Amino acid sequence: xxxxxxxxxxxxxxxxxxxxxxxxxxxxxxxxxxxxxxxxxxxxxxxxxxxxxxxxxxxxxxxxxxxxxxxxxxxxxxxxxxxxxxxxxxxxxxxxxxxxxxxxxxxxxxxxxxxxxxxxxxxxxxxxxxxxxxxxxxxxxxxxxxxxxxxxxxxxxxxxxxxxxxxxxxxxxxxxxxxxxxxxxxxxxxxxxxxxxxxxxxxxxxxxxxxxxxxxxxxxxxxxxxxxxxxxxxxxxxxxxxxxxxxxxxxxxxxxxxxxxxxxxxxxxxxxxxxxxxxxxxxxxxxxxxxxxxxxxxxxxxxxxxxxxxxxxxxxxxxxxxxxxxxxxxxxxxxxxxxxxxxxxxx
Amino acid sequence: xxxxxxxxxxxxxxxxxxxxxxxxxxxxxxxxxxxxxxxxxxxxxxxxxxxxxxxxxxxxxxxxxxxxxxxxxxxxxxxxxxxxxxxxxxxxxxxxxxxxxxxxxxxxxxxxxxxxxxxxxxxxxxxxxxxxxxxxxxxxxxxxxxxxxxxxxxxxxxxxxxxxxxxxxxxxxxxxxxxxxxxxxxxxxxxxxxxxxxxxxxxxxxxxxxxxxxxxxxxxxxxxxxxxxxxxxxxxxxxx
Numbered sequence: 140x141x142x143x144x145x146x147x148x149x150x151x152x153x154x155x156x157x158x159x160x161x162x163x164x165x166x167x168x169x170x171x172x173x174x175x176x177x178x179x180x181x182x183x184x185x186x187x188x189x190x191x192x193x194x195x196x197x198x199x200x201x202x203x204x205x206x207x208x209x210x211x212x213x214x215x216x217x218x219x220x221x222x223x224x225x226x227x228x229x230x231x232x233x234x235x236x237x238x239x240x241x242x243x244x245x246x247x248x249x250x251x252x253x254x255x256x257x258x259x260x261x262x263x264x265x266x267x268x269x270x271x272x273x274x275x276x277x278x279x280x281x282x283x284x285x286x287x288x289x290x291x292x293x294x295x296x297x298x299x300x301x302x303x304x305x306x307x308x309x310x311x312x313x314x315x316x317x318x319x320x321x322x323x324x325x326x327x328x329x330x331x332x333x334x335x336x337x338x339x340x341x342x343x344x345x346x347x348x349x350x351x352x353x354x355x356x357x358x359x360x361x362x363x364x365x366x367x368x369x370x371x372x373x374x375x376x377x378x379x380x381x382x383x384x385x386x387x388x389x390x391x392x393x394x395x396x397x398x399x400x401x402x403x404x405x406x407x408x409x410x411x412x413x414x415x416x417x418x419x420x421x422x423x424x425x426x427x428x429x430x431x432x433x434x435x436x437x438x439x440x441x442x443x444x445x446x447x448x449x450x451x452x453x454x455x456x457x458x459x460x461x462x463x464x465x466x467x468x469x470x471x472x473x474x475x476x477x478x479x480x481x482x483x484x485x486x
Numbered sequence: 487x488x489x490x491x492x493x494x495x496x497x498x499x500x501x502x503x504x505x506x507x508x509x510x511x512x513x514x515x516x517x518x519x520x521x522x523x524x525x526x527x528x529x530x531x532x533x534x535x536x537x538x539x540x541x542x543x544x545x546x547x548x549x550x551x552x553x554x555x556x557x558x559x560x561x562x563x564x565x566x567x568x569x570x571x572x573x574x575x576x577x578x579x580x581x582x583x584x585x586x587x588x589x590x591x592x593x594x595x596x597x598x599x600x601x602x603x604x605x606x607x608x609x610x611x612x613x614x615x616x617x618x619x620x621x622x623x624x625x626x627x628x629x630x631x632x633x634x635x636x637x638x639x640x641x642x643x644x645x646x647x648x649x650x651x652x653x654x655x656x657x658x659x660x661x662x663x664x665x666x667x668x669x670x671x672x673x674x675x676x677x678x679x680x681x682x683x684x685x686x687x688x689x690x691x692x693x694x695x696x697x698x699x700x701x702x703x704x705x706x707x708x709x710x711x712x713x714x715x716x717x718x719x720x721x722x723x724x725x726x
């Protein structure tokens with residue numbers, strides 16, 4: 140990593156960046172910001188290469204290796220989905236005209252919530268992607284309650300996830316139906332509750348950088364950049380926590396409580412929060428939890444895409460801690476209640 | 487975070503993604519082989535954003551004076567969390583994660599997922615010993631137990647790493663990954679009939695299924711009576 144003074148120099152150079160037209164042709168500044176930025180890149184690459192050659196051979200401890208593998212795996216697995224989500228979000232907020240959303244969603248917020256929830260069944264995307272997309276919708280002036288219904292439903296009931304669930308629970312189509320029903324129920328209920336009880340000051344609607352008027356593509360690139368950097372940094376927090384739990388919590392703890400039926404729903408819901416698996420993959424993990432009841436597995440599938448460690452980090456960072464402190468516990472409670480209800484009826 | 491630093495973060499993250507997918511097969515330690523293309527695309531997008539940012543800086547400084555400030559660029563200094571994006575490249579470079587192995591397998595308590603009912607597996611291909619995954623072997627063993635026997639009399643070849651389980655028997659282990667290494671679960675088959683290899687050694691075992699199940703710590707494992715044991719190099723893709 141380059142030293143702090145050099146960074147300050149690079150930043151200062153950027154600040155000193157100047158406009159056309161040049162007044163002093165031929166007089167070279169000590170070192171221009173462009174070359175300095177390049178020097179920064181070379182310095183970082185050098186530090187990384189040196190780390191690989193000098194430090195890596197000495198860090199072979201199994202627990203460190205396990206932690207590092209899980210941490211990097213979650214980041215690497217989520218980044219393409221995140222990039223896809225940020226692209227969709229940037230497109231929504233810069234390329235799609237505002238009028239489109241006004242027409243697409245019912246004017247009345249009460250109706251817009253279930254419609255937005257149902258739209259989630261069409262758009263594929265994992266939960267990391269849905270946070271920037273929902274932020275983009277709010278920035279576009281969509282009722283926050285409707286954007287939140289979409290935020291919860293799109294990673295839970297999109298076609299990719301439903302197909303994955305059907306493959307994982309081969310021979311049990313009722314699990315797919317139960318997942319769809321319970322997840323849609325939670326997202327619409329959460330949207331309506333936020334509409335009724337939510338306060339504007341709790342929610343920080345993300346603002347996004349705007350390019351010059353009329354310039355669409357620079358605006359798109361700026362929005363994409365902003366979303367990627369923002370959600371990418373927060374994803375790292377979630378991945379680090381999940382990896383730490385992965386290598387430190389004794390797995391016997393989770394198995395010990397599986398025998399208690401009423402507890403198993405709560406335990407698998409909590410496990411979904413802790414494991415932070417992408418919704419495309421969680422059904423395969425759920426089938427592996429053989430000692431738990433079908434309703435407990437349903438709770439795992441309903442909670443996972445809506446509340447988990449990386450989502451808590453992403454939502455708190457995107458919409459503000461005051462929002463996260465209220466919305467996340469509410470969603471978690473709704474998801475458990477809906478799973479218990481739908482599980483009783485369908486499973 | 488200023489734009490100049492953001493560009494470096496983007497290039498570090500994007501460049502690392504390209505490094506683990508193009509310069510070798512390191513990405514196989516983390517995700518499934520089919521995920522290579524999305525990773526390359528993402529790496530390219532991140533590098534393009536960072537590279538464009540630096541090119542813009544370069545173009546401006548090449549034509550600018552040093553005493554006039556630019557006010558038109560946005561004041562997006564970004565959240566502090568953005569710095570954390572340096573962490574994955576740093577971990578990949580400095581720790582060089584080697585993928586999961588014995589450590590993760592030891593932490594597993596239950597036997598890995600048994601196949602769902604109703605998916606009867608076809609007979610193994612007719613000629614020669616069959617190279618199958620531990621997942622498939624386990625699935626076939628469970629089906630044989632339920633009356634649909636596709637294993638008796640067939641020579642199979644399994645690949646994994648070893649873990650001693652007594653004086654005359656040991657476990658062959660391979661982690662099964664669904665999506666990424668975070669969801670890896672160990673598939674385990676008990677091997678008898680060969681010397682016990684040391685913990686963590688990668689081996690290829692050839693033998694026949696034994697209808698008797700082995701019980702270790704009150705968990706029942708399918709069993710293989712081995713005839714050939716070969717020590718091999720760790721495969722590029724350590725999972726199945």
